[in-house]
Amino acid sequence: MEPRSDRLALTETYWQNGFVHGVPALSPAQAAEHRRLLEEAEERFGSLHYRDKVHTALRSPYELATMPAVLDVVEALIGPDILLYNSTFIIKEPGTETKVNWHQDLTYWGLADADAQVSMWLALAPATAESGAMMMLPGSHVNGAVEHQTGSDDGNLLLLGQQIVDLDTSTSSLCALEPGEASFHHGWTIHSSQPNTSNDRRIGLNVQYLAAHNAMALDVPASAMVVRGTDTHRNFAVDEPPPLTLDDDTVIRWREGDEQMKANFTQDG
Ligand SMILES: O=C(O)CCC(=O)C(=O)O
Numbered sequence: 001m002e003p004r005s006d007r008l009a010l011t012e013t014y015w016q017n018g019f020v021h022g023v024p025a026l027s028p029a030q031a032a033e034h035r036r037l038l039e040e041a042e043e044r045f046g047s048l049h050y051r052d053k054v055h056t057a058l059r060s061p062y063e064l065a066t067m068p069a070v071l072d073v074v075e076a077l078i079g080p081d082i083l084l085y086n087s088t089f090i091i092k093e094p095g096t097e098t099k100v101n102w103h104q105d106l107t108y109w110g111l112a113d114a115d116a117q118v119s120m121w122l123a124l125a126p127a128t129a130e131s132g133a134m135m136m137l138p139g140s141h142v143n144g145a146v147e148h149q150t151g152s153d154d155g156n157l158l159l160l161g162q163q164i165v166d167l168d169t170s171t172s173s174l175c176a177l178e179p180g181e182a183s184f185h186h187g188w189t190i191h192s193s194q195p196n197t198s199n200d201r202r203i204g205l206n207v208q209y210l211a212a213h214n215a216m217a218l219d220v221p222a223s224a225m226v227v228r229g230t231d232t233h234r235n236f237a238v239d240e241p242p243p244l245t246l247d248d249d250t251v252i253r254w255r256e257g258d259e260q261m262k263a264n265f266t267q268d269g
Contacts, residue, residue, distance in 0.1 A: 018141030018189035026180035035124040053257035055087040081212035081229035092196035097155040101163035106187035110218040116211035123177035124203040131202040141188035
């Protein structure tokens with residue numbers, strides 16, 4: 001665990017800016033090993049880009065999302081009772097046009113308590129200006145939802161093609177990450193990323209955590225996994241950790257969980 005003073009500084013920066021980045025989580029060698037495991041899984045399942053709930057089937061993202069050092073940061077940000085809600089790899093292949101337009105996550109997640117959630121983005125390959133690291137607008141989390149348009153088809157990776165237009169991005173900050181480093185951002189923080197013009201894949205594991213008292217604002221089924229503390233609220237059905245050896249039933253449950261997450265992503269959450 002990081003010293004208490006470091007955690008306090010991190011928490012202060014997070015609530016002031018709406019994000020922190022450059023948080024060490026893995027050694028470069030560990031990051032390389034998890035990249036290898038991802039690429040092995042891709043050989044079996046095809047593209048894992050934006051496949052939701054990967055931690056319910058695959059050991060590597062489950063282990064990454066539940067590392068004590070990561071949960072210590074999450075606890076400092078949202079409290080001791082933590083649910084692991086979703087995880088997905090976000091992958092930009094080298095030399096492709098795909099990007100993520102300026103948006104806020106919470107506009108399409110349908111969650112009740114905006115401050116009782118946080119996203120981690122853990123780099124398994126270099127995230128740089130060249131490879132399309134995320135960019136954040138400091139302080140943009142404080143005023144809640146900003147109007148979005150949907151349906152942009154200019155390479156925007158977001159499911160609904162959503163984006164904020166006419167935005168002053170002059171104060172934006174690049175969240176460059178070495179493999180093994182993580183960033184954490186609030187769901188109202190406005191962020192984006194540019195295409196990967198580097199020669200390597202840009203690979204992030206994106207993980208959403210909720211405080212156990214959070215709930216869906218919409219009447220839709222949703223599930224999550226307690227990863228620290230307790231859940232006395234039971235607002236979510238229970239996701240089980242992945243078995244040590246992947247079996248067919250788990251793959252089926254993973255597919256159902258992935259489909260459920262995508263069905264729950266709306267524009268008016
Ligand atoms: O991976 C990216 O470039 C964007 C990710 C993103 O929008 C997010 O983590 O909320």
